[in-house]
Amino acid sequence: MRALLIRVRGWIAFCGYVVNTLFWVMPIFVISLFKLIPVTPLRTGCSYLLDHCASAWISVNTLIEKLFHPVDIRFSGDTHFSTQEWYMVIANHQSWVDILILQRLLNHKIPFLKFFLKQQLLYVPVLGLAWWALDFPFMRRYSTAQLKKNPKLKGKDIEITRKACAKFKHKPVSVMNFVEGTRFSPAKHSKQGSPYRHLLKPKAGGMAFALSAMGEQIHKLVDVTIYYPGKVPSFWEYICGDLSRVYVDVKITDIAQEMRGDYMNDRQFKIGFQEQLNLLWQRKDALLSQYAEQADKQAEDSAKHV
Numbered sequence: 001m002r003a004l005l006i007r008v009r010g011w012i013a014f015c016g017y018v019v020n021t022l023f024w025v026m027p028i029f030v031i032s033l034f035k036l037i038p039v040t041p042l043r044t045g046c047s048y049l050l051d052h053c054a055s056a057w058i059s060v061n062t063l064i065e066k067l068f069h070p071v072d073i074r075f076s077g078d079t080h081f082s083t084q085e086w087y088m089v090i091a092n093h094q095s096w097v098d099i100l101i102l103q104r105l106l107n108h109k110i111p112f113l114k115f116f117l118k119q120q121l122l123y124v125p126v127l128g129l130a131w132w133a134l135d136f137p138f139m140r141r142y143s144t145a146q147l148k149k150n151p152k153l154k155g156k157d158i159e160i161t162r163k164a165c166a167k168f169k170h171k172p173v174s175v176m177n178f179v180e181g182t183r184f185s186p187a188k189h190s191k192q193g194s195p196y197r198h199l200l201k202p203k204a205g206g207m208a209f210a211l212s213a214m215g216e217q218i219h220k221l222v223d224v225t226i227y228y229p230g231k232v233p234s235f236w237e238y239i240c241g242d243l244s245r246v247y248v249d250v251k252i253t254d255i256a257q258e259m260r261g262d263y264m265n266d267r268q269f270k271i272g273f274q275e276q277l278n279l280l281w282q283r284k285d286a287l288l289s290q291y292a293e294q295a296d297k298q299a300e301d302s303a304k305h306v
Contacts, residue, residue: 032133
């Protein structure tokens with residue numbers, strides 16, 4: 001009976017998310033049509049309206065979560081956020097739940113998060129069009145085989161990144177980048193031979209190109225570390241209430257001048273940028289190890305009291 005009730009609660013929450021999404025995508029689609037008119041003040045106004053709609057969408061999602069599958073977010077770190085600032089947000093990536101946690105935590109505190117998305121996600125029903133209307137940057141990566149077959153594609157993904165980020169120069173924005181490039185799994189970790197215990201190797205290129213494309217407007221880095229005690233939840237497990245607690249640490253720093261440059265053509269800058277990012281990843285890995293040790297100790301203490 002308990003398992004049945006958990007599933008029913010999950011389905012109610014899922015239906016709530018679907019209804020909320022369908023409700024907000026309608027005004028988003030309508031406003032995006034006006035945004036196609038090539039008048040700069042109109043486009044800027046539409047962008048603000050679209051972000052307000054998206055923030056309301058996330059606010060209702062957060063209400064659904066609190067009603068049907070509440071999560072205790074144990075937050076630590078910096079809190080001096082601003083909705084008038086340009087941010088580059090990076091985080092470790094383990095599950096689709098990461099996105100929901102980040103949206104809940106940062107909604108209304110910083111400009112609406114714009115995620116780097118794979119080109120294929122543009123074709124996701126309803127959401128793909130909503131992401132396009134909200135100016136989410138879509139990335140297209142070319143494999144080594146594709147580049148060998150068609151050398152003209154070399155650098156094309158970089159140009160796409162620059163064009164996607166150029167539109168963010170005119171109003172405050174938060175650009176979200178999962179720099180590992182994919183969700184963590186033990187298999188991927190082993191295949192990479194990652195030097196980190198809890199993380200995949202960071203991919204510096206996308207972040208470097210985004211910083212270059214957005215120029216001096218973006219000068220704050222928000223480094224988010226997410227830790228799920230025990231098992232990393234799937235989306236279904238999350239909405240069924242299997243996740244009761246999550247630990248989130250946030251560090252806000254100025255983006256150093258050493259992290260701005262020509263990543264493609266300046267080898268010295270490329271090496272230096274990778275070193276800076278690896279230092280961030282070492283700190284993040286140490287913090288995740290600390291969280292894991294605390295969770296193990298708590299589990300041991302609980303076992304002793306049983």
